Amino acid sequence: MPQENSAAGRDARYMLHGYCDLATNRKLGSSVISGGEGIYVYDENGTIYLEGAAGMWCTAFGFGEEEIIEAAVEQLYKLPYYHTLAYKSVNPAIDLAEKLSQIVPIDDAKVHFALSGSEANDFLIKFTRYYNNSIGRPEKKKIISRINGFHGATIGAASLSGIPVMHKAFDLPINNIVHITEPNWFHNAYPGESIEEFTNRLTEELANVIMAEGPETIAGFIAEPITGAGGVIIPPENYYPKIQEILHKHDIMFFADEVICGFGRTGKMWGCETMGIQPSTMTLAKSLTSAYQPLSALIINDQMYQGMEKGCDQIGFFGHGTTYGGHPVSCAVALKVIELFERRNMLTHIQNVSIHFNDHIAKLKEHPLVGQVRSKGLLAAVELIADKKNKRFFEPMGSVAKRVKDCAEETHKLIIRQVPCGDTCAFSPPLIITENEIDDMFGRFTLALDQITDELTKENLINVY
Ligand SMILES: Cc1ncc(COP(=O)(O)O)c(C=O)c1O
CATH class of the missing domain: 3.90.1150.10 (Aspartate Aminotransferase, domain 1)
Structure with a gap:
């Protein structure tokens, strides 16, 4: 039990933390x-x-890391805040969007900024809906996700996640999210099942789920190239090639959640490169700023962007945006992180x-x-x-x-x-x-x-x- 007037004691008294047992946290503090x-x-x-x-x-x-800290301070003096909505923008966000679109494995990428991985994945659900509504496929909205995948804590991102404690007591998942088996051979293989047999079974499961739901209803498949918070699960070598073949056949996009895997974590710049994935969209956060400032990026391909622009012509407005998306200090920090990544x-x-x-x-x-x-x-x-x-x-x-x-x-x-x-x-x-x-x-x-x-x-x- 922490002393009542210590930092831990006040923390226990006043703060409500996540991913813990609340009573234990209150008793023991942090x-x-x-x-x-x-x-x-x-x-x-x-x-x-x-x-x-x-x-x-x-x-x-x-x-x-002093260079990152200095980049933040410098930007705070220059322009501590301005928004990027309603025909306004800021230089660090423009520079960062340009840089990211040059280094991601998506041609003609467009970059939308948010503050957290959760927010970016939530927005991905919205963009998917907007895109398919815009191009006249309003029934193509479902997203396939994997059990034990982790995509964040907002209502949408927690729904994409496949972790039971994140669902039950929160009345989640929302509609139109379908969870399938994770590629974890150690836990999910039948007795005596080889890695190859396991991979084939999971591929078949995906194909069957698509047919049962109706391919015309499924917009995307979301995955962390290597599952992070769900246990660092590295799929078998043939898994992604097989999965992508099926997705391609049914015009289903691959949404790569690079929130943990991005920026060299898996040995190459992107988890997609390490695992042989050709993504339609990518979600970045965490190492994007080395976590010194909150920032995430949702990166979409040109096809999705063109569809959304067309929809905007019809509807007259893109009714989405946030106060802090593209925050100049966060973007200046991310630019410095990428510069250090390259220079060092x-x-x-x-x-x-x-x-x-x-x-x-x-x-x-x-x-x-x-x-x-x-x-x-x-x-x-x-x-x-x-x-x-x-x-x-x-x-x-x-x-x-x-x-x-x-x-x-x-x-x-x-x-x-x-x-x-x-x-x-x-x-x-x-x-x-x-x-x-x-x-x-x-x-x-x-x-x-x-x-x-x-x-x-x-x-x-x-x-x-
Ligand atoms: C793969 C992945 N996606 C999304 C998120 C959510 O990011 P955030 O906590 O910034 O909302 C996380 C967080 O750990 C993550 O690991």
Whole structure:
């Protein structure tokens, strides 16, 4: 129980946080982070933590990158705010839209700015409706999404997400969202089913769902190239080629949610490149500004834009927009982030250090508590299991990952994410991480794993071979 007049005590008293048990949060409070430098953050007591999750998968340049801070301050002096609605615009938003349209894998891309990944995905639903209404296909509105995908917290974005706790008590999902099986072979394969058979089954499922719903009713398929918050799920190699063949056949667009995967996280600039996806639209956020300012971008292809413009001719107005979309300070920060990305050869750096990162992850596979590891670029998951040989998961699922995560944080001062896919700990460190820091991060994690393995052995909860 935090002291009533401490920051944690006041936090518990006055703030209502997300993704937590409210009563527990009120009783225990939160740990209050007050500063950071590089890949480390410190709390109000001065305890230093290695941030193995880059905050919420987002601080690409770590904490305290001066050039980004200066870009924000400079823009605040120049023009702290102006909107980009009703025939007005601002230079940083124009420059950023131009830059993004040059670097995304979408020809003649148009860029719409919002503040969060959730908002951008919500707007994607609206744009899809506007587009299809405009071109005379009002029945083509449904979006296929995947169970365990995460696309945000607004009513629309939470509906696209496939995580049950985000739906039930909120009366979601909204209409016209159809969820299908996620490409998670480790959890979803039938006994004895090969990866190839699993991929074929999922492809067939998609084809069947499209036929059952009616291809003329389905506008798009949304996916994170690699599922992040749902467990760092890397689909089998043949999955996207097969999926895209079916989508193409039925004139269904691929909506790529690059909120986590974008900006080098998976080893290439875009998750779409890493996974061989040709998207019609992309949603960007998080590393777009290294999370130093809130900003997201919804990027659409020319076909969608032309349809929307045509609709606007008919309706006379595009009835959509937000006060802060294209905020000059956020856009100035994003421009600086992209400049640093290029000037510092961040992609080469990521490709170099990710070899070392992936070696560590591969070694963890040998640990008695680890059932599966998954990694690409600087994104990884370590899934824990009670019995490796007989593939027995812990019950209740998630309880042991929580113990490891808590032990890593409390005892070894390493912050990682626990994700809702069995017992999984996820890593997505700031992209500036060095090899020595990677050693430090996995050293701390291994200490936590060993400690919890000893405890579980004493409690007779795991089988060690
Ligand atoms: C893939 C993905 N899409 C969308 C979102 C929502 O972004 P935001 O939290 O900025 O609304 C997230 C957030 O974690 C995400 O991981």
